[in-house]
Amino acid sequence: MNNTFYNKLYLALSLAGVLSLNDLQAQALKSQIALNDLSAFAAPPKNWEVTGNPQADLDKVNSLTAVKGSGILLNRFDEKNPGRDLFFNLQHGDIDIEMDYMMAKGANSGIYLQGRYEVQLLDSWGTVNPRASDNGGIYERWDETRPEGQKGYEGKAPRQNVSRAPGLWQHIKISFQAPRFDDKGLKTANAKILYLWLNGILIQENAELSGPTRGAYDSKESALGPLRLQGDHGAVAFKNIFYTSFDKPHPTVSQLKYTVYKGNFSSEPDYAKLKPVAQGTPPILTSNEVKLDNEFALRYTGMINIGQPGEYTFKLSVPGGKGALKVNGLTAVNTQGFAGTGTVTLPAGNLPFEIFYTKNVDWAKTALGLTVTGPGVREYLLTDANVSSNDAVDPILINASENTILRSFTDLPGGIRVTHGVGVGSPEQLHYTYDLDQGMIVQLWRGGFLDATPMWHDRGDGSSRPAGSVQYFGKPAPALYKLPDNNAAWPADTTGTGYKPKGYVLDSEGRPAFKYLLYGAPVNDASTVLPGGKGLQRQVTLQTPVTGLFLRLAQGNTIQMLKAGLYLVDDQYYISMDDSVEAKPMIRSIGGMQELIVPVKQKLTYSIIF
Structure with a gap:
């Protein structure tokens, strides 16, 4: 297989919202x-x-x-x-x-x-x-x-x-x-x-x-x-x-015939009532036979050779319009938007197939893409390489060659959007996002800093996303809270705490210290990256003590104390307590989850090892 072709098709189909390369194995x-x-x-x-x-x-x-x-x-x-x-x-x-x-x-x-x-x-x-x-x-x-x-x-x-x-x-x-x-x-x-x-x-x-x-x-x-x-x-x-x-030969197509019809079609037309403007028998599946820029219908018929009976997944890309694929009389794909995917069960043998592609969006480039995946068959491109990127753009990447800050929306798993997020990048290639509404670190990642494409491309949506491998820390919630007792549930927001964000100040190296009021006490929340980017050390300081105040260090399915001051969370990261911490952290079970919390007197220092 020509992998230049494969890479182009992956780009086109993944941007169109169909299955990405991450999902290929789910289809076999x-x-x-x-x-x-x-x-x-x-x-x-x-x-x-x-x-x-x-x-x-x-x-x-x-x-x-x-x-x-x-x-x-x-x-x-x-x-x-x-x-x-x-x-x-x-x-x-x-x-x-x-x-x-x-x-x-x-x-x-x-x-x-x-x-x-x-x-x-x-x-x-x-x-x-x-x-x-x-x-x-x-x-x-x-x-x-x-x-x-x-x-x-x-x-x-x-x-x-x-x-x-x-x-x-x-x-x-x-x-x-x-x-x-x-x-x-x-x-x-x-x-x-x-x-x-x-x-x-x-x-x-x-x-x-x-x-x-x-x-x-x-x-x-x-x-x-x-x-x-x-x-x-x-x-x-x-x-x-x-x-x-993948030890089976890939399907092949033959006996190809195409016809092109002029017109603005919202769906597959009745071909018997139309006169084609072009027709022929090309050696490969391609959209290059279409000499019209827009408002046409392209129809292909032919035979596809299936070597092994079983389930076959097809992906069809039809930029600027709609399309469908039928194999052996079964509808395999009906596109949603400019692309689609579908799975059908097929017998072995030479089977008839049909493709139609109607285009009526003038800004999209004409291109036809079709891949197949099946039993023992890695995803294979059945068309030529004239595959559209569906208005793909070069990513807008922000590097952190020095300590760097970018404010943006931040999207977390579960459809959660942090609207007042601050991305903090470091040259050690360990970065984090701080939620100004909660005083919480919501994610930590290693590798590239931020992909700002969704924020700055075209009209943008105000969001950025990590460009490295991410560790999430659950739903946004207050980092600090006064618990009436050790079994009280942790709150979902800062209601009743008098929380008031006061922004942040930068130290001499450009690292932020976040400031806010909580229960009337000024709070200073500063994090520094450990040497080599091995983790993040966080220090929370209260100007005046608050009785009964706790900090939630972690939440997960399983939290295990490995030794005094060192905890393993979901086998994904460690929490390491500073030697100066006087109070002992507590592992508790709340709502089917475990939490690691610790009393805060006036200053607390710990590290997230990742």
């Missing part, structure tokens, strides 16, 4: 590697075992401890006896694979696709400028005959470092295309990593692999190879391992 049958035992692996070495939940020690290199159980694949590491790599029984060609993994402090591992092409897994927490050897990088190839300093070549660094702290689960999704060979066994196309998502961020795309990377189990290349996890460089754990193999 995924398989899961069972982790009740080690039967899914070939001769598993002793350093690998199946366990229950592991935990890392933030202060100790290569330390992962675990309890008895199942569902977790754990590699224990011993410097004196480093252990060996783990090979899956799975032999794969084209594949989409995703999994969660946890790194110990200082740990190093890797996912070897076909046992030969390594995606690096590393404790890159705190690395500002990642290299190919960092987390999510495509490791270098290696040639010992080259001069010193040039032996490694062709590695690909991740676009940004979105790695999380040791002991926190990270999620990776890889779409791999195996190398191609002719009937004589000669390679005709290199292997490719079509995309690699780490913690929700696309960090590699269309990366070509000219050959095996360093550490490959052999120097050959083939259509199939074993999935392999590196086990001799550090302690690491894995869970929720899913894969989708």
Whole structure:
């Protein structure tokens, strides 16, 4: 498949609101590697075992401890006896694979696709400028005959470092295309990593692999190879391992005929009553046969060859109008807006299909796009590359090469909009949003600062969005509140607190300290990024004490105290209390959730480790 075509179509269809690249796997049958035992692996070495939940020690290199159980694949590491790599029984060609993994402090591992092409897994927490050897990088190839300093070549660094702290689960999704060979066994196309998502961020795309990377189990290349996890460089754990193999030939179209009709059609016309202005039998599906800029109907008929019976998902892009796809007499797609998606169950064989495309919006470029996904078939472009971007624009990105502030609307999960949000960016590439209406940090993220496209493009809607991997902290609510007792529910807003925001002031380095009145007491709320962007230290100071005042440090499904002053929230971030804190935090259960709260006398300092 030509991936330039694929990338253009992904852009067009995702912007049109149909399924994005993140959703491709939902359209195909995924398989899961069972982790009740080690039967899914070939001769598993002793350093690998199946366990229950592991935990890392933030202060100790290569330390992962675990309890008895199942569902977790754990590699224990011993410097004196480093252990060996783990090979899956799975032999794969084209594949989409995703999994969660946890790194110990200082740990190093890797996912070897076909046992030969390594995606690096590393404790890159705190690395500002990642290299190919960092987390999510495509490791270098290696040639010992080259001069010193040039032996490694062709590695690909991740676009940004979105790695999380040791002991926190990270999620990776890889779409791999195996190398191609002719009937004589000669390679005709290199292997490719079509995309690699780490913690929700696309960090590699269309990366070509000219050959095996360093550490490959052999120097050959083939259509199939074993999935392999590196086990001799550090302690690491894995869970929720899913894969989708793409081992079937993609559908093809033939016997194509097109007709073009002039007119402003609001729906599919009665073709028998119309005289075509053009018709023909093109070799490919394309809109280039249309010589009209606007107000036309394009109709295609033909045959589509389906090799494997089952469910097939089609995506149709028809910029500037409407369209539909019928296959074997079934309606597969009726577009909403300028694009649509649909799924039909089809038998194997040559099946008739029909496409219509009516266009009546003059500012949109004429273009026809159609893809198909099915059993064992990765999404494939059936049309040519003349695919519209549907008025796509270059993103308006705001970098934070220095401490940076941007006020905007902020949209949170669940349709929540923070109307008085302040985005605070840092050159350490750790950023946060502060809600001026609640005195709460509502999100924290690592990587790029802000995408202001929705705020500044065209008329804009006033919002910006994080350009990195985000940790949300729940619905906006007051950070500080007077609780009548330890079982009282935390409030949803500041009613009754006398809350009055007083803006913020900047220190000598451009970092804000937010100020407000609460219960009549002036409050100073200042946060600083920890070295290397490893977390955010927050200090809340009251000018005068308020009796019975608490600060809610965290809310989640599970909150666990790992040791005195250190808490793990939903396996996603840590709360670390400053040594000077006099009062002990309390974990309580309220409304089916857990909360971590702490009394505030006059000053409180803690850190969010992420």
